[in-house]
Amino acid sequence: MTAKTAPLARSEAAQREKPRETSYSISALAKEFGITTRTIRFYESRGLIAPERVGMTRKYSKRDRARLILILRGRNLGFTVDDVSEYLLLYDSDPGQLAQTRLLLDKVVAAIDDLEAKRHDIERSLADLGEIRARCEMHLRKTAGPQR
Missing domain, CATH: 1.20.5 (Single alpha-helices involved in coiled-coils or other helix-helix interfaces)
Structure with a gap:
């Protein structure tokens, strides 16, 4: 498994293992998907995910986690952030x-x-x-x- 496909494999396994939680911390998602918190904040800054804020803490929902899975899958397949963004906008509308x-x-x-x-x-x-x-x-x- 290459480094480029590792997050995809982890995300698919994680998707099957963790469906019951209702919210996630940024560090928990970063660890689960093998990415950095900076990567998650980047996707947030681009409007691809929108966690709830509790004070200074980000609280990610099941929806945010599902969108992160789609983002990582798209990026692993070579799609640009703009491609993924366009796809997610259509997904919502x-x-x-x-x-x-x-x-x-x-x-x-x-x-x-x-x-x-x-x-x-x-x-x-x-x-x-x-x-x-x-x-x-x-x-x-x-x-x-x-x-x-």
Whole structure:
């Protein structure tokens, strides 16, 4: 499991394990999802989550936790914070989730196309590098003579 996918795996496991709590502290969420409190405050500053304030303490609801799961999943899939924000806005305003689903489908198709293009570029680069390596090795064998 890579560092980039670790929060996603933890969030899915955590989602199954902790459905009963009604509120969460910032440190509890950070620990649960393997992220920093600064990351959570960043998402809060962007309006993606909105915890209740009790004095100076943030109190995160089940809704905030669920939104954090969606945010982390989207970020792990390579979506920008603005993409995730747009998705969450539709999630709140579209009870039938049709617009949200269309937007998500468009973003997913674009991400797949982008990754396929990158894979093609990587495969081409690997082939080119393999060819260069083979030429270099052949040149060294011809000019260096037999190795002892």
